[in-house]
Structures are given as structure tokens and as C-alpha cells.
Amino acid sequence: MAVAYTPGLKVSPQTQLRIRRSLPISGEVKVSIGQKVQPQQVVAETLLPGNVYPLNISKMLSIPPAEVPGALLKKQGDYVKVGETLARSKGIFGFFKNELASKYEGQIESISKITGQVILRGEPLPVQVKAFLNGTIVEVIPNEGVVIEAETTFIQGIFGVGGETYGQIKVATKSAEEALTPDLLEESMRGKIVIGGGRMTYEAVYKAIDLGIAALVCGGIDDQDLKAILGYDLGVAVTGSEKIGITLIITEGFGDITMARRTYDLLKSREGADAAVNGATQIRAGVMRPEIVVPIDPKHVSKNAIEDTSAGGGVMEVGVSVRVIRDPYFGILGKVKALPHEPVVLESGSHARILQVETLDGKVLTVPRANVELITR
Template identity: 45%
Template structure:
């Protein structure tokens, strides 16, 4: 199954248009059936004759034309009204990712399984989309500037470095990129892009012209080396991305999914799950005052330690690139997996 393939389809009823036929023809409501050209259930085209009277003098003839294309849903001899309904609107659910359908959920959709590379962001806006990966910068700490965008990036998922300004976001929209993956932005630039202040609720329904994913957070924050390396290794491949984010119960993270090509003869391999964090693992701090900083696990003390809130929690020692070390509660970090 391909990302742009429909996996489910529903028909939403079309709009209903009431038409007071009795008034327009100048007849009693219980007489309108005598003048109808179209009966209940008949299809009708816009400007096609619905009904007409039969005067003795043809100059006084009145024709009532259909204002829409659709069907005659009902005729009331009590009110003298005819209800016309537009054709149903077809709603399709697309597969979102390339993969194999392993389960069909009746009246809902399907479960798609795929062997892939996965990047989860900190925050995002915009819905599900897909496109080929393009790297617009040369390093994860490079700022993504308006001049980096070219016409060839239309419909692509563009990967930047540490930051993009409001001018860069405007340029991305003008070019028509499908998605943008970046280390960070300023909150004022996000507000300018949306046109309003974003609340705490779930994101993902915004209509800004593309899907935006922040891998690190707000501000100028270099993209994690592993994240940048992973995305760079898949240049030219199709990626499915979603900016949906929810930070309350039932956490949802924005994501970049890069599927491998799967055939029926080659089902996804079973992936062994990691068993916790190990010394030497790369982690990101996800709480102030060190939010967004990346370092390596230096030690994992087994005893509980008291933190400034006077709670006793499990901690880890994290070593940063400048050689500094700090004790961090284990709940305040996330593991950076990948190549």
C-alpha cells in the first residue's frame, strides 16, 4: 500500500436546498404535484426545469428552474416546498505511510505495518502529508535562510538546521514545500505564521500551507547530530510526516516516518526492543533550565537522590560536549536513538 492510496471512503450527505414551489407557481400547496416535471428521487441538473404551470395564454407561463445539481429529495403538499439535495461529498482516508495492511477495522480504517526509520519531534503544526526528503543546509547548527529554498523543493520535506525565521517560513510557503523539519523557531514567528496564539490543546489541524516539525524546541537550537545524520542518510526517499502534538494525557508527538520499500514477499522484520538507558547513550534534556541540551549518559546511580523540590527520585549523570556534568532526574530526559 502507498501513502497516497485511499484505504477507506465515506459519502457525506450533500447540502439541502428548500424551494417554495407553491409560491413561485402561484398555486395551492396541495396542487404542486400536478405541475412537477421532476418527481421525488429524480436527478436534476442546475437550471433544469423542475416544474411549470399550464396557463391558457402561453405568455403567462411560469417555469421553476433548479438552483443546484442533485436529486429531488422530497415534495410536501402541506407546505408547498420541494427539497433538493446536492450530490454527496466523498471523503477518503489515505494510507499516510507506505506499508502492508495487517488489519481492517470495520467502519473505521486499517492498521498499516511498515519497517521504517522514525524521528519524533518536540512540537509541530499541520496535518499528515508526505514528500521526498531534501536537506537544505550542510550542518545541524546552520540557520535555514530564505535563500536556501528553491523551486525544486515544491512538494518536498525540507530539513533545516538550528533555526528558521519568519522570513524563511514565508519563503517556504511561497515555494510550496510539503513539510519543514527544523531544530527550533521563535514563538513570535509561530504566532505570525498562524495569525493567532496557539492554545494548549492538540495541534495538527492548522492550515498554513505546510507541516512544520520542531525537533528540539523554541529558540535557536542545533538539531541533534543523530537526527540530522539519520535524515541526511535518506535524502530522496519518501517520508510521511505529521505535526500533530498533544502534551497532556495521551501524549502525541510530531513524527517523521521514512518507510523502507516493503513487498508481500518481504514482511517487516521483528525489531528487538531496548531494555532501558545505558551509559554512553545520547540523551536530550526536556525540562528547564537545560531544555534542549544534548549530552551523553556518564553514570546511572542506583540510589534515589533528593532534588531541589525535596523529592527523592532516580537520576542520571549527563556529560555535555564542553565537559560539564550535571545530575538530571531520569524523567527529565529522552533517549536519542538511531544511527
């Protein structure tokens, strides 16, 4: 077969997007068909009862239950934060005092002298589903959710962390190659979606969180940095629920890697526009990629815009632009120079069909066909 499909990411200046927004459990839909909605508008809502945390203060402090109210530093109805000192035992002659810091956050619902138990109830968990898109409601699923439609500029990243967020697009780097370093970030970017070029550094992410930047979109990130940011090693690529105070999206891959020019240019062209991003990624059957959605003002919708998906997927032939997506040449861009038919023995000893790539600086590399990805340039 002379044709090879590669997993494509959608990078489209204009596309009609239809998304389904639904509640986890049944609730109330707050909009009706035909209604125009804003990204941050709540379209459906429900309440989950707050979680209950029973704390056996008497056991934890080794005091009789009846002394629990005396040892508590809070009253019924008070709100306790995580780490706040909840109770202190009297100790013996002022020594051996024990303190107990709350492990949970919530309101003190009841204090029992009998069991020494304090019940903390977390806030009722409001579950709100926002529109995410600036669009029109085209379908209402009663008690569950809605389907929204809009004309958007739509860009899929390859990987992201953090959930949905909104903001103005702001490009921070001068080129698609430039790494996002802390010095490129400034106070004025608070609440915005900041676009970088190459890799986002650990320091930059930290500064961005401090500055209150809504989201960072870059070409790549170092896994070591990601681990430091998340505080754990990411195992399964199912993300979206991280609470790190920022949404991060990478468009190309891990390591030092440049953002595809097309993506960079498209984002740059929409600088200043309001966008919605979602870092949620799920790489397996039913794949989910992080997305950057920039609604297009209905006035500017070009009626004859072509549905453009050629950015990802396509036909592999001599002359097309490709990126190598596996070491040892990871991230290198070039053009297909030859597509030999016969399988070749690789250095690893495997037989595989290969292609030759001529890099931008004129070198010719031999790589397995599976290890390249088409890019439109």
C-alpha cells in the same frame, strides 16, 4: 531505583508498521485484503453533505425581501467565494449604498423573495482516507477502514502542526546544528519534505509556504514564530487540522535547538526517498506524536533487521548521552557523569534527585533527573 525511564520518541531505520486508517462516519472501503497500496491512494471514502449557510440578505442590507434578487450580484447556482461581494443595495438616490461580502463559500442554492434569505451550500465534503503508507492491506473493517502494514523507516517528532502530506525527502542544511533560514530554500523543493537542522525561522516557514514545500522538519521552532504562523496562540497540544498550507514537524523542542544527530543522519540517509509525514500531535493520555514514515522498498528489506526502539527510553546510567530538557540549560547535550543517590535542595528550594552532566565543552552541570532525556548517540 537506579533505572529511569524517559519518554522516548521512536527513531528507527527499519520497523514493521501497522496502522489503522478509518473513516469518521461509515462509508465505502475501496481496497481489499492483500492489496498493495500507495501512500496517496484512497482506501476508503464517504461524502458528508455540504454545510448550509442561510444568509438573510434582506436583514443584512436592510432592504425588503422582494428586492433581494435585484440586489444580488449572483444568480442561483452561482458559486460564491469568501469575501466576494454578494449583494449591493440600491440605496437612496444613489447614496447610502450598502455592500455585503459573503462570509462563506458555496453555491447559491436558493434565493427567497419572501424571506430575503439566500441559502449557500458548501461543497459536499468528501472524506477520503488515504493509505498514507506504501504497504499491504492486512485487514478490512467493512464500511469503516483498513489496517495497512509496511516495512518503514520511522521517525517520531516531538511536536507538529498540519496534517498528512507526502513528498520526497530533501535535506536543506549542511549539518544538524544549522538553522533553517529562507536562503536555504529554493524553487526545486516544491512538493518536497525539507529537512533542516536547528530552528526553523518564521521567514523560512513563510518562504516554504510560498514555494509550495510540502513539509518542514527541523530541530526546533520559536513559539513566537509558531504563533505568528498559526495566527493564534496554541493552547492545547492537539494539532493536525491546521490549514496553513504546510506541515511542520519539530523533533526536539521549542527554541533554538539542534536536531538529534541520529535523527538527522537517518533522514539524510533516506534523502530522495518518498515519504509520508503527519504533523498531528496529541500530548495527553493516548499520546500522538508527529511522524515521518519512509517506506522501505521490499527488495531492500533486511530480513533480520532488529526492532530498534532504544532511541527513546532506556536506562539512565553513568556514561550515557543525555539532553537537558529544561531551562536554564535547555537543549544542552552531554554525558551523565554521576548519579548521586541522595536528594538535593535545588535553587528553587525543592528537594529532588539530581544527576551531574558533563557537557561537550567539558563543563559539569547539576540538574534534576526529571529534567534530562536520554539520547542515543
